[in-house]
Amino acid sequence: MEFPGISFNLSALKAASRPDPEKVYDLLILGGGPAALTAAIYAARKTITLALITKEFGGQVSETSEIENYIGFQTITGTELTNRFVEHVKGFDIPIAEKETIQKVEKDGGLFLVRLHGGAAFRGKTVVFATGKRHRNLNVPGEKELRGRGVAYCSICDAPFFRGKRVVVAGGGNSAVTAAIDLAKLATEITVVNFAAGWQADGILLDNLRRQGHVKMLDNSAVARIEGADRVSAVAIRNRTTGGETTIPADGIFIEIGLFANTEPVRDLAAVSPSGELIVDCACRTSVEGLFGAGDATTVPYNQIVISAGEGAKAALGAYDYLLKKGLI
Ligand SMILES: Cc1cc2nc3c(=O)[nH]c(=O)nc-3n(C[C@H](O)[C@H](O)[C@H](O)COP(=O)(O)OP(=O)(O)OC[C@H]3O[C@@H](n4cnc5c(N)ncnc54)[C@H](O)[C@@H]3O)c2cc1C
Incomplete structure (x- = not known):
């Protein structure tokens, strides 16, 4: 059966196109971990216009040696799971800006402006913010060298x-x-x-x-x-x-000396918790209309891949509902 507007074909993966700075996207997805990548799949299947912006794919999953608690896999390496996520996303025709650092998210006249280091900016009617967390390191000899090996x-x-x-x-x-x-x-x-x-x-x-x-x-x-x-x-x-x-x-x-939420780009825009997590409700809504949060970057408890993926799905569906109800699509 043919589904109009959905192009998912694993065997014909092609390089993603670059987002267009002149265009106003229905949704901008920020991040490249399980939350953002799941959001991208859910949004793509709603056939809205979207673009994804990230430093790199996989997020913390790519730092994980072995995963035993992601449903569907008895055991899988972080690299392999990341590859599968990326393969799935690239089966859709989603413009992707990779190797980019998001500096600031602003809202102006009902539109979001996502500014990158280096000067480029992209515009969207809604945003899913899913930039995850980073661990505090001890910064002692041996830590980096033996990461994932004890x-x-x-x-x-x-x-x-x-x-x-x-x-x-x-x-x-x-x-x-x-x-x-x-x-x-x-x-x-x-x-x-x-x-x-x-x-x-x-x-x-x-x-x-x-x-x-x-x-x-x-x-x-x-x-x-x-x-x-x-x-x-x-x-x-x-x-x-x-x-x-x-x-x-x-x-x-x-x-286990703490985690930092990578929420610096939205701290002047939306409410964050005392520890810097983007505050979301159970539908991934933030204090700013049209801005949705997902995964480790948010106040949702338990930082796990399956939880981030689920939150990414919810955030994308929330953004879609918002666009519909506001008559923006
Ligand atoms: C060593 C380790 C082992 C783990 N093992 C497991 C496990 O076995 N099972 C499990 O369920 N969970 C595990 N976790 C936790 C799990 O990896 C995280 O909960 C999950 O990856 C969070 O997904 P996320 O998409 O919310 O954020 P992240 O995975 O943190 O992804 C965030 C993404 O945002 C991007 N980003 C961040 N800031 C910016 C910026 N300013 N500009 C552009 N892009 C940006 C990053 O590049 C990254 O792609 C582990 C974590 C670590 C560190």
């Missing part, structure tokens, strides 16, 4: 890979302590290392962690170095009072 940033995602192993958790807030509690069910030895003196996590979580028999908690201590040839084999920890350094054997380290 250095992990997401316990929901990667804790099951550390069954029967020795693990360090860096951080002292709720994320770090929750990660340590998750890991305590699987790992044989856990050392939680907090840079600050004391612990920032909620008391109830700390009580739970302290009940675990095989967890050591070191505050006022810094991860000095992550060691290992092919994989993490040890973590060097410096006591910030004495300056003394101890190296403990470890198979992995979870760095």
Whole structure:
């Protein structure tokens, strides 16, 4: 059966065209992770005019070595899942501006103006903002080199890979302590290392962690170095009072010291939470009419691929409904 206006053909992928700065698009999708790419597929199937703008495809998925919790795949690498997402999107005829950094999103006279570093700008009647999050790094030797080979940033995602192993958790807030509690069910030895003196996590979580028999908690201590040839084999920890350094054997380290939402481009336009996440309601609407948010960049809890993909679908459908109800298409 032929569906007018929908061109999805995996075997005939062609290079995407570049968005036209002279044109006013029904929808501009900002980002290239699961939220934005899913939004693009949903919007394309509504046959509205759209363009996608991103630094790169895959987002955090492309930083993930192995994924075991995305429905439909028992296990898949981040690179392969990214390739499948991109292949799916490129099956539609969507203009894409890749390797572009969005600097600012403005609204002027009912239209959104998306300004890029370098001066170019694109215009849209609606926007789906899905620029995700970035992890705070420890910035210590070994972190970058052993990323995905024992250095992990997401316990929901990667804790099951550390069954029967020795693990360090860096951080002292709720994320770090929750990660340590998750890991305590699987790992044989856990050392939680907090840079600050004391612990920032909620008391109830700390009580739970302290009940675990095989967890050591070191505050006022810094991860000095992550060691290992092919994989993490040890973590060097410096006591910030004495300056003394101890190296403990470890198979992995979870760095749970916070995430930044990549919402700088909309912070002057829309309401964001104290931690910088774009505030959305359950239909992905923001404080600005016509601006929709999706995925990790927003206040929606639990940063996971399947959740971002679902939010991307909702945001695109929300934008479409808005265009219809406002008589803009
Ligand atoms: C190491 C690691 C392992 C993980 N493992 C899993 C797992 O096993 N299972 C799971 O479900 N989840 C996992 N996650 C979480 C999951 O990857 C994220 O929740 C998901 O990718 C969020 O999707 P998103 O589209 O909202 O944002 P992101 O994936 O962060 O994508 C954001 C996109 O926006 C683009 N962008 C950002 N700022 C700009 C800008 N200014 N201009 C232009 N483009 C911009 C980026 O280039 C990127 O393409 C993991 C995350 C990490 C870091």
